[in-house]
Amino acid sequence: MASAKARTPGAKRAGPGEHHFELAKVNRIKGGPSYSTAIGACIEGDRMMVALMRMPAGTGAEPHSHPNEQWIYILEGTFAANVGGKKFNAKAGSVLYIPADVVHSGRATPDADVLFFTAKDTSHSLHGRKVA
Secondary structure (H helix, E strand, O other), X not given: OOOOOXXXXXOEEOOOOOOOOOHHHHOOEEOOOOOEOOEEXXXXXXXXXXXXXXXXXOOEEEEEEOOOOEEEEEEEOEXXXXXXXXXXXXXOOOEEEEOOOOOEEEEEOXXXXXXXXXXXXXXXXXXXXXXX
């Protein structure tokens, strides 16, 4: 088993025998402290992490990248995304795939918050690196 310490500051690290988590009660961390307005819960295991994040209407994440790949499932709202120079309006039910090291950004449209579930491998933390 990997280290019992979470890679992401403030994230919950699943311990031995822990198999059930209520995301609303786990924690509340920033999805990208230096580049994103997303806030929510994050849980890390040995090889995967998951997070449930909310991005307030009209706000977003500046261009950034990370060395781990990411999946983003939109539960509510519309996320105007840019992944590697390709633009998408991801609505509820959409899934975005972010390959490792690809610059991406996005904003919740002004009409509503965006609620999204995301999964990443634990080769790096939840947080990426802001691109200047």
